[in-house]
Ligand SMILES: [Mg+2]
């Protein structure tokens with residue numbers, strides 16, 4: 129049941145969102161993925177931007193709820209890393225500027241493990257004033 | 273007050289913990305850092321392992337409480353990314369196997385911003401059974 | 417001090433909100449209760465709907481703050497079951513469609529335990545798109 | 561994508577755990593399920609009891625991690641309803657006595673939605689002294 | 705329904721725990737109260753110390769569960785102020801040294817509001833090493 | 849590294865916000881501080897009011913981000929004490945009327961500990977209806 133060292137989906141997603149020159153490594157595996165940017169004080173807009181990208185670029189199938197459900201929880205888990213305590217932005221007077229990646233593939237040695245999804249976020253979080261910010265990262269992983 | 277693009281401490285810490293071949297890039301900046309591993313169901317042991325490494329390798333000064341305080345909160349923030357909801361391991365029947373890095377330096381353009389600390393975590397989280405796990409990531413950043 | 421098996425207020429509230437044919441069982445005990453529906457992305461509207469119903473149907477006395485206070489905390493506790501992590505709806509891009517019941521009575525064998533209040537919630541939670549949702553449940557219990 | 565009114569897996573799981581005379585209704589649908597009891601101040605023992613039951617009664621396949629992963633998150637979500645704030649028992653000086661049910665089936669109209677899992681909990685929570693307790697409920701739902 | 709300016713139970717509890725020369729002011733109102741100390745890495749021991757004091761000094765009646773229930777939730781709320789994020793001590797490698805006070809009385813102008821309980825905590829929180837700590841405060845208020 | 853008994857910054861901040869006749873004691877130490885009021889259902893407005901006061905009265909330097917960062921986290925920690933579970937106001941249908949104080953100084957015996965910041969909050973929290981409220985307190989402490 130072990131994770132395959134060549135297909136560590138979380139590591140690859142994280143590397144891909146930190147440094148886009150890494151993206152061809154993900155492509156080589158034949159995995160689906162999409163990247164994008166989202167900046168807002170409204171946390172729901174960040175969620176919406178990621179969901180929209182993943183659906184429009186066919187990383188998940190929008191007509192099947194279980195895929196949206198899987199992605200939603202992966203996004204929420206990634207958000208915990210970015211927000212570190214309460215999953216809130218504007219209501220606690222902070223904003224984010226994030227790059228995101230959604231990767232879909234099987235990171236396990238066994239084929240029966242099927243597809244998993246990784247959502248990685250990287251960017252800045254801080255006061256709604258340019259420069260009053262530091263970096264933040266998040267990773268959510270779910271079976272799909 | 274902006275972050276300097278060449279000294280993104282969070283990105284560098286994250287890259288360093290994901291791929292140790294990246295560590296010389298951090299050294300080049302003249303920044304202090306330490307790396308290590310911690311695996312446990314006891315969350316306090318992970319905290320202790322990181323604190324001990326950062327002190328014994330002089331990334332922080334152990335005789336000044338404000339440095340320990342800064343590191344502690346950075347560790348806690350990184351733990352939020354790994355645990356995604358409740359900062360608990362064994363009490364919710366899960367365990368982690370993590371690599372960690374603690375990096376200290378000034379990521380801002382202005383010298384007055386002084387030192388900051390970044391704690392990055394990467395590894396697996398899951399049931400206390402080999403293979404029943406997926407990857408997890410955390411990043412905590414604090415002024416020191 | 418034990419709970420009385422015939423007057424398990426939480427179980428009765430939950431059964432009543434899941435299946436309204438059960439409501440006469442609650443009536444038989446002579447307990448006050450009210451039922452209603454609330455659907456919204458605004459969590460405060462759900463709280464308001466429950467409070468308004470409980471006051472207008474005299475399950476609690478609106479002129480005594482301690483009764484509002486007791487109900488409020490019972491609603492919040494029930495919301496934890498529905499939201500499972502952060503007590504947020506629209507800010508994390510989700511919406512609920514809930515039935516609710518508020519029941520008031522003494523579930524203990526001893527008369528001195530006085531009145532308690534149970535708030536039970538049942539319905540769906542999910543994306544603000546019909547069908548992209550699953551069920552959710554919550555129960556809050558407080559002394560009043 | 562809508563939920564089927566005759567196959568509301570959360571409602572059925574909840575009714576089944578509240579009143580075992582309801583279990584034949586779940587059987588009629590041909591769904592897999594298991595029931596059990598768990599009482600402890602150690603939250604991890606409750607998690608373990610549910611996981612063990614679900615595996616030994618073949619509600620989930622223990623040799624596939626994605627099934628354990630799905631169940632684990634459903635258990636955690638159900639625990640939020642029971643604990644209402646922090647997913648802790650003994651560390652905040654309280655104990656639970658719970659009945660649980662794990663149900664597996666497709667609650668949606670479309671076959672493509674595949675199997676989902678519902679974990680429902682019902683029982684008491686309170687001080688580690690008989691009688692100093694009130695009822696609690698939790699429901700977690702996940703795609704599997 | 706307003707709070708009475710002369711009987712602000714939270715303020716009086718807080719002042720009493722910060723400075724014991726203030727305690728006679730609470731006595732003058734004829735209110736019941738008890739004070740004590742609790743230091744531990746085990747959060748449950750702090751809860752137990754407060755509950756035991758309140759019962760043995762008759763601030764609450766131990767034979768009525770609703771009073772224990774009210775006190776328990778007030779303690780938990782006060783703990784949130786001390787722990788600021790996760791209600792955990794030893795599991796996140798920190799310890800507390802706290803003074804506590806439990807005050808019981810009616811802070812409202814209307815007699816019908818009955819008794820309320822205030823739990824105030826003051827002390828230090830930090831690493832399990834003398835001196836590596838800062839101050840912390842908590843206040844929980846509940847109807848009883 | 850111990851806290852100095854004559855310079856307990858948290859205790860002094862708390863006493864100062866509870867009773868303004870105490871403020872001259874803080875002045876005597878030569879510490880910077882500011883006081884103010886903030887009442888709102890919008891949690892971000894409370895954060896903004898405190899930040900604005902601390903900057904305009906020069907308790908912190910607005911042109912250095914590390915000072916804003918330190919204050920922000922101290923405010924968030926103080927908010928945990930006031931909100932006791934989820935750092936939310938209007939979204940859970942409640943409002944606050946708070947007095948605040950921000951104090952800056954070194955509470956430790958050793959000069960090397962440098963400046964620390966304490967944010968203390970005291971006031972009422974409750975339904976958006978006059979009188980339907982009880983008191984609340986929060987204290988956040990950070991190195992600056
Ligand atoms: Mg997981």
Ligand SMILES: [Mg+2]
Nearest residue numbers: 262413917921
């Ligand atoms: Mg920060």
Ligand SMILES: [Mg+2]
Nearest residue numbers: 557694773777
């Ligand atoms: Mg309770």
Ligand SMILES: [Mg+2]
Nearest residue numbers: 197201550701
């Ligand atoms: Mg879900």
Ligand SMILES: [Mg+2]
Nearest residue numbers: 485489845982
């Ligand atoms: Mg309250």
Ligand SMILES: [Mg+2]
Nearest residue numbers: 341345838989
């Ligand atoms: Mg601290």
